[in-house]
Amino acid sequence: MRTNIKPENRRLLEALDYLDDAVISSVLAEVKIPAEGSPERDKKATRRSIKYALALAACLVLMSAVIPVVSFLSERFGAGSSKTYELTYPMFVAGLEPLSEEEMMKINEVYEDWKYGRLYESYVSSPIGGSANADQYARNELGDDPHRFFNKEKYNRYQYYGKFGDCVVLATENYFYTLSTFTVAGYVFELGGTADLIVYRNGEMMTLNEAYDSGLMTDAQVAAAHERYLAYMEYLDSPVEQEAEIAIPDYTPPEPTGEPIYLEFMPALEPLTREQMNEIRKAFAEYKFKDRYASLYRQYTALNELDNIEARAYENAKTYADKMIDKLFSGSYYYSRYYGTFGDCVIVACVDYTLRSTEYRLTDTSIVFPQGAEMYVYRDGEITEFGEFYQKGLISEYDALLLSTRHLIYETRARSSYQEDSYLKPIKDVEPLTSEQISDIRSAYGNYVYTSVLNEYTDYFIAQYGEEEGRRMVLIKAGDALIAAGKSLFGDDLNASRYYGIIDNYVVFGIPASMSFPEDPLSSSVPVYVYSFDYKMVFKYSPNMLSEDGNKKLEQRQFEYQEYLLSAPLESIMERYFGKVLYDDEHPLVFTHQTDRCMLICVKSGYEELKKYEIVGYKFVFPYGVNLYVGYNGETYSLYSAHQIGYITEDDMAEIYEAYLDYYEKENR
Amino acid sequence: MEDKRIVELFFARDESALGETEKKYGGLCRYIASNILALREDVEECVNDVLLALWNAIPPDCPIDLRAYIARAVRNNAHARSRDANAWKRGGRVQIVGDEFLSLLEDGTDLASEFEARRAGGIISNFLEKISKSDKKIFVMRYWMGLSIEQIMSQTGYGESRIKMSLHRTRKKLAAELEKEGITV
Numbered sequence: 144m145r146t147n148i149k150p151e152n153r154r155l156l157e158a159l160d161y162l163d164d165a166v167i168s169s170v171l172a173e174v175k176i177p178a179e180g181s182p183e184r185d186k187k188a189t190r191r192s193i194k195y196a197l198a199l200a201a202c203l204v205l206m207s208a209v210i211p212v213v214s215f216l217s218e219r220f221g222a223g224s225s226k227t228y229e230l231t232y233p234m235f236v237a238g239l240e241p242l243s244e245e246e247m248m249k250i251n252e253v254y255e256d257w258k259y260g261r262l263y264e265s266y267v268s269s270p271i272g273g274s275a276n277a278d279q280y281a282r283n284e285l286g287d288d289p290h291r292f293f294n295k296e297k298y299n300r301y302q303y304y305g306k307f308g309d310c311v312v313l314a315t316e317n318y319f320y321t322l323s324t325f326t327v328a329g330y331v332f333e334l335g336g337t338a339d340l341i342v343y344r345n346g347e348m349m350t351l352n353e354a355y356d357s358g359l360m361t362d363a364q365v366a367a368a369h370e371r372y373l374a375y376m377e378y379l380d381s382p383v384e385q386e387a388e389i390a391i392p393d394y395t396p397p398e399p400t401g402e403p404i405y406l407e408f409m410p411a412l413e414p415l416t417r418e419q420m421n422e423i424r425k426a427f428a429e430y431k432f433k434d435r436y437a438s439l440y441r442q443y444t445a446l447n448e449l450d451n452i453e454a455r456a457y458e459n460a461k462t463y464a465d466k467m468i469d470k471l472f473s474g475s476y477y478y479s480r481y482y483g484t485f486g487d488c489v490i491v492a493c494v495d496y497t498l499r500s501t502e503y504r505l506t507d508t509s510i511v512f513p514q515g516a517e518m519y520v521y522r523d524g525e526i527t528e529f530g531e532f533y534q535k536g537l538i539s540e541y542d543a544l545l546l547s548t549r550h551l552i553y554e555t556r557a558r559s560s561y562q563e564d565s566y567l568k569p570i571k572d573v574e575p576l577t578s579e580q581i582s583d584i585r586s587a588y589g590n591y592v593y594t595s596v597l598n599e600y601t602d603y604f605i606a607q608y609g610e611e612e613g614r615r616m617v618l619i620k621a622g623d624a625l626i627a628a629g630k631s632l633f634g635d636d637l638n639a640s641r642y643y644g645i646i647d648n649y650v651v652f653g654i655p656a657s658m659s660f661p662e663d664p665l666s667s668s669v670p671v672y673v674y675s676f677d678y679k680m681v682f683k684y685s686p687n688m689l690s691e692d693g694n695k696k697l698e699q700r701q702f703e704y705q706e707y708l709l710s711a712p713l714e715s716i717m718e719r720y721f722g723k724v725l726y727d728d729e730h731p732l733v734f735t736h737q738t739d740r741c742m743l744i745c746v747k748s749g750y751e752e753l754k755k756y757e758i759v760g761y762k763f764v765f766p767y768g769v770n771l772y773v774g775y776n777g778e779t780y781s782l783y784s785a786h787q788i789g790y791i792t793e794d795d796m797a798e799i800y801e802a803y804l805d806y807y808e809k810e811n812r
Numbered sequence: 813m814e815d816k817r818i819v820e821l822f823f824a825r826d827e828s829a830l831g832e833t834e835k836k837y838g839g840l841c842r843y844i845a846s847n848i849l850a851l852r853e854d855v856e857e858c859v860n861d862v863l864l865a866l867w868n869a870i871p872p873d874c875p876i877d878l879r880a881y882i883a884r885a886v887r888n889n890a891h892a893r894s895r896d897a898n899a900w901k902r903g904g905r906v907q908i909v910g911d912e913f914l915s916l917l918e919d920g921t922d923l924a925s926e927f928e929a930r931r932a933g934g935i936i937s938n939f940l941e942k943i944s945k946s947d948k949k950i951f952v953m954r955y956w957m958g959l960s961i962e963q964i965m966s967q968t969g970y971g972e973s974r975i976k977m978s979l980h981r982t983r984k985k986l987a988a989e990l991e992k993e994g995i996t997v
Contacts, residue, residue: 159956160888161933164880166940170952171883175967176839256971263969264946278969347973353981756824781820 236374240306247293250311250343254292257348259285291315302375304368310360311343312351312368327351328362330369389437392457396428397465403472413484420472423489423521427471430526432464482549485542489521490529503530505543510550544615548622566633566642569707570700573644581633584650584674589629591681596621637708638719641669643700647693649673651684709737716742720774733769736802738795742774743782758783761800815878822870830863837879841886847958848890858890932990939989943982950978
């Protein structure tokens, strides 16, 4: 090993010989193997390349003797942007230690790197993130302009608190409806949005807390930085031009006309009465009136040509606000969404389809409306814009996560499309469902799974991870299960769900035990569920739910369904069991057998010699090499493994051996 | 080919197991070995011997995680070669007996320090599972695989400062964790 590891880490290396397989494997899975001949692999070539590069650089330096060395270095090693801008720091804060131009350029460069890493990591570890899009996410968040600090045009987006020893203390700011609060050595810094409070030192970036905790900054230095932060706050808050306060006239909203509809597909929403919903609608209309009136008043005043500005603004604002009265709880989740009651606050949203994406950034996640929307909070008779509400810390982080989970459910439902009628194929004359019914049943089944997950797992996760984290994790699990459950029902995959029709006014369907909740991967059964049109809910089937004729009809249809699955072309059957077709001209089929839940195939392997196998006591002899594969739930196993796991039972083995003996007899006649 | 299929081939004494292993993990083996051994010839010999050692070890060994099993074998083999080539070549081949295959301990191993190392290894594994994935990745690449900072930059896309800060923080936290468990490094 190239031993540029310090001696004090030697014993650590010995302990690393005993790292768990899981740890090693998880990292190795992401290692990119460089191609043969690439500089990383060809160490000698790399060493040669470095030597040549150094030689060339030396020549260039010599050749540039007539050119000032400083300008050559700044050109060669500069920040890399062709854009020029004036490097400065705000002079309204007294006593700031000056920095050289090179230092300021280097800070921007190092910050870019550091910030990219943090954005990448935060996306990968977020509930809806992942490594696939993390790079894109990080680059988008960083944007194109790398010059974030010491740019005169952006003085309100960063703050420079001075240089303390070799530590340069800085902060970034943006204004996305939240505040970031940092406490360092007892001093509190509050910065807008997803801010960074950082220290640059000798080519490295770290947070101010890290710098303080590791002793790089003293209490006195942090105090001095905080003084400068306060100077910034004073400057930014100082009134430049205050707008005159506008007197808003009284407005009485009309009575709502549309019946407020309580959306039932969202699990565990706190119910509202009809009166409560109408109260919220009126408050919403009032809010819209005030907002529209103020805006129109300013516009008309700026025009300076109109008479009766107040009257005009009032009429227009009233007309607009009166139309808003029926917008909430309209029953169409495309336009109006109710997210539930959190404490004494009701949260709703209006989706306006402006196609300008709206994002509310929360601590752990985001609520994104790709189509454009506004979220509101109703509390004590008043409507407040959600961003402002969240910024004041009036909603707990758990509630915020619950809110984001419900939002995800809304988004998924809004985007789910009508499935083709492949689910109707297996059974003759089965009653078709409308797309509306399919959506309702999927939602109801999703609710059923969601509630089951919460009931089943909440205690377990709390015991494992503590109250707060446990509840958070079970919520995420329940949300994922709900979405997955809804998607699998009545889709193209006839193995994922079975539709048995409308029997005795119930929609009857089956979900294989390996996919239903709670999962039972070793079971071959297909539990049956019913959806009640009256209650709009899903229940586990029991025979007393249906009449005698209804139960007979169900039994007949279960049989028909199974027959259909077995009679399909071999390739499609194989796709269902194995996820792929495992035979071709070079590896032809020898024989197959289907059990209750698996399929076995025997294919030639290509070796032309007598082969003997003994698997769990059963002896197989073939005149040529073969492979015995078992397909279960889209995965491929060897016969031996499938038996070990339990997908193939002893009875199955006996059946398979019979099928083998049939083949053997035919071959040897 | 799936790992469990490859292991099945070993159990069935089907020699295509070696071909499949080489196809799937040959590149990774060479990469790990090349960060430990300087000469390409040594790397190739190391990988070939590990493949043969696998043939002798499986069965009775039945690795659950084949990738980690092979990677560990290559690493240990390469380390042993780099320590003392002559001590390793006992009669030309490594003697494979169950777990001892993985440790390749020399004679006269201090069992007390081996026990401590195993214990520390378990603590470190638990610790690595608790830190962020990126920090874990950087740490394992640096100290288990022996990659240079530049190689880690190439693997991860992170800048040099980020990688160094990650290593610094992780070592600091790990030292605290080990000290808490009564192990000094």
